[in-house]
Amino acid sequence: MRAHTSPTRLAETASGADFTVTSATVSDGAPWPPEQYSGIFGVPGGRDVSPQLSWRGAPEGTRSYAVTVYDPDAPTGSGFWHWAVADIPADVTELPEGAGDEAGSGLPGGAFQLPGDARAARFVGAAPPAGHGAHRYVITVHALDVASVGVAADATPAALGFAMAGHTLGRATLTVTGYTPGEPSGPERVEVSRLVPAPASAVFAVLADPAGHVEIDASGMLLGAEGGPIAAAGDRFTVHMDREALGDRPLGRYDVEVVITRCTPDVEIAWTVEGRRVRPHVGHVYGYRLTPTDGGTLVTSYHDWSGVAEEWRRRLVFPVVPESALRATLGVLERTVRRRSAGA
Structure with a gap:
């Protein structure tokens, strides 16, 4: 040089x-x-x-x-x-x-x-x-x-x-x-990161398991999940929800379909949520990127609502899941990975 x-x-x-x-x-x-x-x-x-x-x-x-x-x-x-x-x-x-x-x-x-x-x-x-x-x-x-x-x-x-x-x-x-050229990540996307002291494969195993989504939920809304392990984009599973856990909307208990939009094992997984009686679907995306690094895996969680239908922009306040909730979920994710690894 x-x-x-x-x-x-x-x-x-x-x-x-x-x-x-x-x-x-x-x-x-x-x-x-x-x-x-x-x-x-x-x-x-x-x-x-x-x-x-x-x-x-x-x-x-x-x-x-x-x-x-x-x-x-x-x-x-x-x-x-x-x-x-x-x-x-x-x-x-x-x-x-x-x-x-x-x-x-x-x-x-x-x-x-x-x-x-x-x-x-x-x-x-x-x-x-x-x-x-x-x-x-x-x-x-x-x-x-x-x-x-x-x-x-x-x-x-x-x-x-x-x-x-x-x-x-x-x-x-x-x-x-x-300097990094390009469009800023906001105002239609939130990202948070946390170093999880585990290999990317262990983190991805939790995220690719429908039951894992229930385990890492920090809101208390997810009551259970049905479906097999996630293997590719397009896979689906059902999640049983309880909106009363938040006390903000009188929706009670209901089911949603989680549809995988990205799936690269040990690298990235993302999904959108489809309500069974809701049309059009909202179209916001949740995801995780996994980057191996010294001491484990840098896990980046994101919520992206750039593709949300205009109807939902008028009806909902985005982000639906705030940054604080993403951070809390990353903490629960680390705890879940530790527990699963200890029981392996």
Whole structure:
């Protein structure tokens, strides 16, 4: 790769020397190369390769470093942590490209990676939502006055930041950008993700089982299901519903047909729901995408109502299932996968 040598001046030491960080992977203000985008999150060409970093001019008294990569523009209300490395020895002033793989193969002895917001202890590349505009990715080297910052290996980057607050002598920062063209995922689609510590096959086995849909229901509406295992798009099964569990509409108990619209084993499954006495069918879609990653499977649950009939747009408030319910279901899904795996 072509080397870039435009350092960003961030901090002044007591002696007046600049504390700076540079990269042979990307220059300050420039966009990420394709390798630094996230294949874990399904970005075409993304490989989740951490950037090469070099730093110099650390403040006097530095005994260790930490490195973080943070996206303040992620639509989460709290940004998104892509990488966090703690306890880098004071005599180390460089990390090679790819150091942040799942094994931390390029990290020096004593250093370790914390799980970021994807809950994977590794570098997770850029994956800004399509059409959301350019995101900033702030790469920071923190110079600390302790040899070990004293956080657990499973701590969050926020906890690392708290632990560093009283020990930071200086910071050197490099800011790069990332952008995904196309239409935004909203306002007619909601997606949430969770790392489930199990192989994709175990997660898919629950989602391909009609009884599994009842087990992972977080609303209390699903009373039971009838039908065989799902094998392909077009498969159907019956679900017995109880709307009184929500107390919002006087529909009582009724049955619906679940119709599978996508089915790629261990990768993705999606379906729509058809009421037996309702015409036209609403046409909204629920689904799950499964992406194997370090520590298990990144499970993305989505609710898409972009294809809903106009009649239903006037009658219903979308999303019918809010983001909070999708998140709750992912939690129940993890619990169900654990229980099934333990009983296997």
